[in-house]
Amino acid sequence: MGALAAQVSAVIPCKDEADRIAATVRAVAALPQVGRVVVVDDGSTDDTSRVAREAGADVVRHDRNRGKAAALETGAARVRELERADGQADAVAPVRSALLFVDGDLQETAANLGVLTQAVLDGSADMTIATLPAQITAGGGRGLVVNLARGGIQHLTGFTAVQPLSGMRCVGPRAFDAATPLARGWGVETALTVDVLRAGLTVLEVPCELQHRVSGSDWRGQLHRAGQYRDVWLALVARGWRPWHRG
Numbered sequence: 038m039g040a041l042a043a044q045v046s047a048v049i050p051c052k053d054e055a056d057r058i059a060a061t062v063r064a065v066a067a068l069p070q071v072g073r074v075v076v077v078d079d080g081s082t083d084d085t086s087r088v089a090r091e092a093g094a095d096v097v098r099h100d101r102n103r104g105k106a107a108a109l110e111t112g113a114a115r116v117r118e119l120e121r122a123d124g125q126a127d128a129v130a131p132v133r134s135a136l137l138f139v140d141g142d143l144q145e146t147a148a149n150l151g152v153l154t155q156a157v158l159d160g161s162a163d164m165t166i167a168t169l170p171a172q173i174t175a176g177g178g179r180g181l182v183v184n185l186a187r188g189g190i191q192h193l194t195g196f197t198a199v200q201p202l203s204g205m206r207c208v209g210p211r212a213f214d215a216a217t218p219l220a221r222g223w224g225v226e227t228a229l230t231v232d233v234l235r236a237g238l239t240v241l242e243v244p245c246e247l248q249h250r251v252s253g254s255d256w257r258g259q260l261h262r263a264g265q266y267r268d269v270w271l272a273l274v275a276r277g278w279r280p281w282h283r284g
């Protein structure tokens with residue numbers, strides 16, 4: 038592994054992404070900054086693990102579905118385990134790489150994630166967050182979850198996030214420590230932003246040409262949003278947000 042590639046480790050949480058994960062893994066692995074790609078199969082009922090392994094990822098599997106935040110924690114722990122093993126082999130103290138959190142459904146567009154790493158590696162930000170362009174497929178949301186997350190983050194930190202739910206992030210070691218243990222489920226991104234800012238660290242949103250699978254307006258999509266709303270709400274309340282006290 039070259040010096041540049043040792044600096045970033047990708048963690049890809051996945052639930053039933055067998056159709057998309059191979060392209061995502063290959064695109065991320067080809068980024069010159071990325072030294073490892075860890076896929077966490079979060080209790081998929083399809084072939085996600087096998088396909089990810091065949092595409093070249095290190096794969097860890099949850100026996101049952103535990104949610105995105107748990108998958109990210111498992112992936113981060115796996116990265117540190119691999120780093121410790123490397124350190125022992127080389128008889129040097131392990132270097133903690135920055136973590137690149139990547140959703141499994143980005144496919145080839147994950148090749149554009151390199152722009153997230155620069156500010157973290159040069160020390161000008163502790164965490165970067167990708168902002169996505171308009172998506173080719175229209176989504177079915179009304180902005181309820183996004184507005185909840187944006188308003189809560191703003192209230193708790195003063196920071197206005199353009200895309201507060203975006204899961205594509207490059208997280209430096211100090212930022213990850215500040216946000217650990219991660220908030221559960223879909224609350225993880227909102228809580229990461231709050232915790233990292235409250236630790237006095239720097240967060241930067243970076244435009245990134247990504248396309249992902251958007252949630253529709255059918256019952257499945259709305260159920261998904263209800264879960265997102267619950268987890269974001271819980272993460273904000275756990276951090277002291279009290280919407281019922283606002284005058």
Ligand SMILES: O=c1ccn([C@@H]2O[C@H](COP(=O)(O)OP(=O)(O)O[C@H]3O[C@H](CO)[C@@H](O)[C@H](O)[C@H]3O)[C@@H](O)[C@H]2O)c(=O)[nH]1
Pocket residue numbers: 049050051052053054079102103104105108139140141142202203204205223224226249250251252261265
């Ligand atoms: O129980 C689960 C469910 C999903 N995933 C994976 O998590 C990623 C994001 O899930 P997805 O269904 O694509 O989320 P979105 O509806 O697109 O959600 C948006 O909002 C989420 C926060 O609510 C963020 O995590 C996402 O990055 C952002 O794209 C994907 O790789 C999934 O396979 C898990 O690991 N475990």
Ligand SMILES: O=C(O)[C@H](O)COP(=O)(O)O
Pocket residue numbers: 176177178179180181182183184251252261262265
């Ligand atoms: O579709 C989306 O953008 C997310 O699921 C969030 O939903 P929202 O539109 O209700 O904020």
